[in-house]
Amino acid sequence: MPFLSLRTAALAASLAVGVFAGSGTYTFVAAQGHSYLSDDPAVCVNCHVMREHYDGWQHGSHHATATCNDCHLPHDSLLQALFVKASNGYHHGAAFTIQDFVEPIRIKPGNARVLEANCLRCHGEATQEITAHGTLGVPSDPTQEADLYGCVRCHQDVGHGTHR
Amino acid sequence: RNVAERRQEAKQTSLDLVRLDETVVDPAQWGKNFPRQHDAYLRTAERFSTKYGGAGSEGFAKSRLEDDPRLVTIFDGYAFAIDFNQRQGHAYMLDDQRKTKRVTQRKQTGACLHCHSSNTVAYRELGLKHGAPGKLDDPFLTDNAQKQLYAGFEASCKMPYDEATKLVSHPVTCIDCHDPQNMALRITKPGLLDGIDALARSEDPVPHLPTVEKWRKGDRKVRYDPNREATRQEMRSLVCAQCHVEYYCGAKATLFFPWGKGLKAEQIEAVYAEYKFADGTPFSDWKHKRTGADVYKAQHPEFELWSQGVHARSGVSCADCHMPYVREGAIKISDHHVKSPLLDVARACQVCHRFPEQEIQARVATIQDRTHHLMSRAEDALVQLIGELEAAKQAGAAEAKLQPVWALQRKAQWRLDFVNAENSMGFHAPQEAARILGEAIDYARQGQLALRDAK
Amino acid sequence: RNVAERRQEAKQTSLDLVRLDETVVDPAQWGKNFPRQHDAYLRTAERFSTKYGGAGSEGFAKSRLEDDPRLVTIFDGYAFAIDFNQRQGHAYMLDDQRKTKRVTQRKQTGACLHCHSSNTVAYRELGLKHGAPGKLDDPFLTDNAQKQLYAGFEASCKMPYDEATKLVSHPVTCIDCHDPQNMALRITKPGLLDGIDALARSEDPVPHLPTVEKWRKGDRKVRYDPNREATRQEMRSLVCAQCHVEYYCGAKATLFFPWGKGLKAEQIEAVYAEYKFADGTPFSDWKHKRTGADVYKAQHPEFELWSQGVHARSGVSCADCHMPYVREGAIKISDHHVKSPLLDVARACQVCHRFPEQEIQARVATIQDRTHHLMSRAEDALVQLIGELEAAKQAGAAEAKLQPVWALQRKAQWRLDFVNAENSMGFHAPQEAARILGEAIDYARQGQLALRDAK
Numbered sequence A: 001m002p003f004l005s006l007r008t009a010a011l012a013a014s015l016a017v018g019v020f021a022g023s024g025t026y027t028f029v030a031a032q033g034h035s036y037l038s039d040d041p042a043v044c045v046n047c048h049v050m051r052e053h054y055d056g057w058q059h060g061s062h063h064a065t066a067t068c069n070d071c072h073l074p075h076d077s078l079l080q081a082l083f084v085k086a087s088n089g090y091h092h093g094a095a096f097t098i099q100d101f102v103e104p105i106r107i108k109p110g111n112a113r114v115l116e117a118n119c120l121r122c123h124g125e126a127t128q129e130i131t132a133h134g135t136l137g138v139p140s141d142p143t144q145e146a147d148l149y150g151c152v153r154c155h156q157d158v159g160h161g162t163h164r
Numbered sequence B, C: 001r002n003v004a005e006r007r008q009e010a011k012q013t014s015l016d017l018v019r020l021d022e023t024v025v026d027p028a029q030w031g032k033n034f035p036r037q038h039d040a041y042l043r044t045a046e047r048f049s050t051k052y053g054g055a056g057s058e059g060f061a062k063s064r065l066e067d068d069p070r071l072v073t074i075f076d077g078y079a080f081a082i083d084f085n086q087r088q089g090h091a092y093m094l095d096d097q098r099k100t101k102r103v104t105q106r107k108q109t110g111a112c113l114h115c116h117s118s119n120t121v122a123y124r125e126l127g128l129k130h131g132a133p134g135k136l137d138d139p140f141l142t143d144n145a146q147k148q149l150y151a152g153f154e155a156s157c158k159m160p161y162d163e164a165t166k167l168v169s170h171p172v173t174c175i176d177c178h179d180p181q182n183m184a185l186r187i188t189k190p191g192l193l194d195g196i197d198a199l200a201r202s203e204d205p206v207p208h209l210p211t212v213e214k215w216r217k218g219d220r221k222v223r224y225d226p227n228r229e230a231t232r233q234e235m236r237s238l239v240c241a242q243c244h245v246e247y248y249c250g251a252k253a254t255l256f257f258p259w260g261k262g263l264k265a266e267q268i269e270a271v272y273a274e275y276k277f278a279d280g281t282p283f284s285d286w287k288h289k290r291t292g293a294d295v296y297k298a299q300h301p302e303f304e305l306w307s308q309g310v311h312a313r314s315g316v317s318c319a320d321c322h323m324p325y326v327r328e329g330a331i332k333i334s335d336h337h338v339k340s341p342l343l344d345v346a347r348a349c350q351v352c353h354r355f356p357e358q359e360i361q362a363r364v365a366t367i368q369d370r371t372h373h374l375m376s377r378a379e380d381a382l383v384q385l386i387g388e389l390e391a392a393k394q395a396g397a398a399e400a401k402l403q404p405v406w407a408l409q410r411k412a413q414w415r416l417d418f419v420n421a422e423n424s425m426g427f428h429a430p431q432e433a434a435r436i437l438g439e440a441i442d443y444a445r446q447g448q449l450a451l452r453d454a455k
């Protein structure tokens, strides 16, 4: 996965904070964007649009072993985690308020990369042989949908149970 | 709208302004309690088109006869040769029926109304007039109410269309699909209640209707009744199967769904082949004008074709695709603007299929184009057979020589029509549609061969 | 086993006991570093059968001719009428080829070996002998290595089979699919390298090969080379497409894959229809013995049919189903026992399809039964045409009258064979298989009609 340099991350994080401090404050507070600062899955459902994903997670195979943030936040550096948290928190809060997101909600390529890194964080040993000659992961061709590849191409239901 | 408003909305989903009961037909009344569903319901009056769907599909005429004049030859002698159009929204169903030349220029019975109007109450009122027991506000599932329904249904089938149509005033409405007490889905049309019972008694595997399979394993003493047995997910298809099915509804027998041997094209054909009218004559829809063959007419077997597809097997219902959930504020409701899913791929398909909209559209187009292409091939073969059969008849061929060729025309025509009359252009079960067309081609060509060999 | 033991195992997955390079053909050597893959690879010698798959499918004879004698009529005059068997595991490919009566009783060229042996090294050695530059241990993707490969390939195609087969000693092995340096997949067979380039230059949409679509948008100066362009996921199908494809490999031209117009049955037919051999004669595989028609032979177009299906469009590769991941101890690897997925539905299908195994088997059976049924119908039609055409010829019909009927036999036969020679009984693209068969029926019957009309 592409490595966010510390400097970029720090810069971006402070930028994001700046935005929250300004026009984003109402949104962030009202839409309970601070949910992102907790590791408790229950806080994600402060937004009703996260209800299905929460319910799905409760029925999913990883319910006992992984919470939302174990899969959806980067774990290689605290700063990066904070940055993703802040930018997702801001983005989702804004999206929720303006209601400009498209349903069904779909994970975005950047976050899919984060997700896959987390699969490997826990299952890296088990999969080392199949990943030895290159990641299964996000395709080199940007025109391809990221979620068609990688672990989730087959294990789509590990996080949230079956969709169909 | 801001977040505070949205919270508010979340709580306002079901108003209780009007007391709904078994006598309220007018959807506007129901709409007072359920404004969102009602608003969408009204939008079935909007016109749209997709490549092969909707009223006047892209590049096709609204009149299916103008669009494909071969159909005039194929239906010659039958009402469908005068007037046959692309379907459109539910709002039009009653009007379109009243205005079609099939009704204005041909005699039809009240049976037609079974699928083109809100008749739950109309049937019961008529039933009461014909001596059925109880009162109109008896709950629908009581014995009395059911007797009213059936008595009215049967009486209406015996009335001339012009008279019967005066008994109704709405296209399908809330009460035909919903229990006014709790909005649960329910089946109100006798055609389906009888049809599904016949299906339950057949041997045909129905993996997509698990409660039918379950009923078969029981003692079978009480008939299969979807209102008692069916799961919610099954009901999400069965409410549509009240109408989107093959049927017989001519003057010689009460309307019925021919499912006693199963739902496949050849199983339905076999039911008709064995069927005798009350007067002892063998079943047929009409005598083909040019060839003299007794032939069958297939109408919109959406439920039957869907039954053969992988969606049905996977438990995907009609409502999942044609009435997908839409978010209204904090809650999700069913989109009561029943329409082509291709107009709303995000909600109708992408909840299950993680592919871009363009890709999903392309998949459907691939399936439909294949069907369309093969169907055209089958039509060519059938039209050639009809032409040659007509010529042989005119040349004075003996009936004994024509008989086996008629049988082949009947088989070919039935299969072609099964796919053509179905409204998804093969999408509901792609391989099955192609298989049926392959057989249609075979029988039509065999007919042509038989004619030459008979000479 | 406890966690510590599992950890232990995890580290032992990739041993480094042997130095692998471009000269190591023997899989046992590779197996020292990759014992799990090698063990499974050896198990391709196991025999099995499913309803329609494997060697001697359930209820079907191992000999496809015994199983269905109509094929003897259909292939009359060609080697396939003498000997044609169910496929079996990879372990048998070289042996089965050496022993088939198609080789022992007919003259064949070395081209046959392209898909039945490990020839990556054999080609290069032969190429070096024929003057290609460089050395045998040049990395495979270097210019020199590629020149060796092509020179050897072409030389081998000109050799008689008996001589060429002495150059090889293994069925497909590790080196034919893998780079010895890093085990990445690679394409080593010239047939595919040329074929996919021809495909890239065609107009046919290939949504399942995104890098081909991408290449088409570029300047096209350098030819499409899967070893440079293809994604890993594409490679998981392309390594199989080295062999599981339709081809020409007779004496009159070097082996080629006919993809210059696309991958659909009629596009391949169009390539053949335009093709002229070096001596100027039009393309055909053989002259049908009974009818005199010049006809084409289809062989195992698995890649082509898969390309038309929804799995290909969804990015599901051959390896996903035929070499699913298995967990061995603490690690997961690709199952190198390449076989029918129906023998391991849990791994091959159920990660993606969360339905019970029985349900998945039933879905496949439904698709395959439909195909089988329609195929049988098409065969009947074709065999009748052949019989009547033979009779007409014997009765002395003029060639001018036979010509159009021959064309129809060719079309019908090509389509029937396309589905029959394909090895999934329609599963790889159910609707497409049925469409092709529908056309086969039409052309066969049209041939019969033409014969009668010509009289």
Ligand SMILES: [Ca+2]
Binding pocket: B246, B247, B248, B296, B297, B298, B299
């Ligand atoms: Ca009918």
Ligand SMILES: [Ca+2]
Binding pocket: C246, C247, C248, C296, C297, C298, C299
């Ligand atoms: Ca061939």
